[in-house]
Amino acid sequence: MDRAGSVRDLASELLALKKQSGASFARLSEQTHYAKSSWERWVNGKQFPPRDAVESLAKLCETDPAPLLALWDEEEARRMAPEPDAQGEPGEPGTTEEAEPAESAEGPSAGPTGRRRRTLWGALVLAALLVAGAVTYGVVALTGSDEPPAAPKPKPVVKVAGPPTGCTLTGCEGRDPKKMNCGADAITVRTGSIPKDLVIELRYSRACQAAWGRISFAQVGATVVVNNSDGAAQADVVHYDRDVYTPLIAAPDDGSVWACASLPKGGRPSCTGHFIPSLEEAQQP
Template sequence: MTDTAPPTAKPVCVRLAKELRVLRTQTGLSMATLAERTKYSKSSWERYLNGKQLAPRQAVEALCTMAHEPPGRLLALWELADLEWSGRAHRTVPPTAKEAATSSRGDRASNRKTSPDHAIPGPARRWGIQRHRRALAAACMVGLTAAIGVTALLRTTAEKPPKTASSAPPAPGCHARTCANHQPTAMGCAMPSHEKILRDQQISPGVRLEVVYSTQCRAAWAVVGNAHVGDVLTVSIPGSAPQQAKVSDKYDEESPLITPMTDGSDLTGLQTCFKPAGGHNECFLR
């Protein structure tokens, strides 16, 4: 089932592939590294991410784990994609309608041509009714499964529950130097309420650079929107290892280019450099 590309466009499968690409970007892993850390090859991951092949459930779970993402929402989406890919969500209903119409016509014809003394035996009629009920039950089960999946998906798609007076944001997964080399989203540091924009400027037509500092995590990172394959973004602070992000393939182009975090205990000398593919390196202090 998962080895053959779908014959027509399947919107739920397309949505799942897009969500998986977002997760892959969130992990900060290249396709090669992703293959090394899972039992799926690089070429398999490429098919999963571009929607040419339905990712196995275990692959979705593995990617969620590496991205520190609760798997419930993606697994609910996977259940719907699995039904859509296989065609099970629509396969049962047409035969049921046809059988019902055929059975109805047959009953009417029998009633016209057969006297009460020569009616169709009871067991035969019961078999036809039972077959019809089994078909309806199968169709209802498929519909119910899809409905449950849709309900679960809609319930969790928002990602963030409504805030209440007693709710508090979850604690981040790192602080200061322990944030180095980690992605801000994965560690819970990309919280708008705790973010301070240190730099926000357009560095070329359609390309904007932001340098972000998390007051909660005491860490900094850089972001560039609309980056292209080959573009490199680096953020560094004297005394710490530079943190770099690169647009490796077409999937990276679909999301902002975000560097791993650097220790923001002391922002003195914070420098961000952007080097477009085939262009010159341009650096900015703070």
């Protein structure tokens, strides 16, 4: 399923819940901390909703939020998946390989290069035939049989499950969570908001032992900052569109991390709660 498909599936489920409850967009806004214009965009599939909003709607309609959150997690994983770099390895822009000359629609080139390639190919085939004949002759001379020896068994292929993460802890400081593949197992561990639209998320990757902050539905100039208890911080500002995320920051097991955001015109920032990895994981069943 492509990204648009999963967004539409989630939106259709949200719309079904809204119709089932009989609630208007205004009522949804009154009973949650999100604006009715935001609910209209999410329910109609115009924008991807925050996880907290999906869970809030499920609870409001007295239904199990697990299936909706599973759809949300599937799309979120796609949003944070690393994008392939057409110019070379990630983090090394500008590296390219010299391409082979293209062949025409009528077939291989008939110029000098094409003739040289066919000559070289013919020589390689002839050499392979001569080697095969010599091996067969040697087998007959030594064993008295013209049957070739049994081929060796192929070695088992070990498959690697997905690309590895590119960093851990302080090695992640200031790096992009997408390029480091920290989004592969990431979850939103804390949320916050600046009424009514701006949503703050604290994202955490266990594999990278790192975290980052993200804001959505913000205006140009809004700022997001992620902090940890060691005194480190990373920030970014919305330059265009309506969302942005910070670079990575270390999230050690016994330390705490949190995210804050502020509006373009300043004012007091709004923050998520603190997240302590070892404490949270110890409470899991």
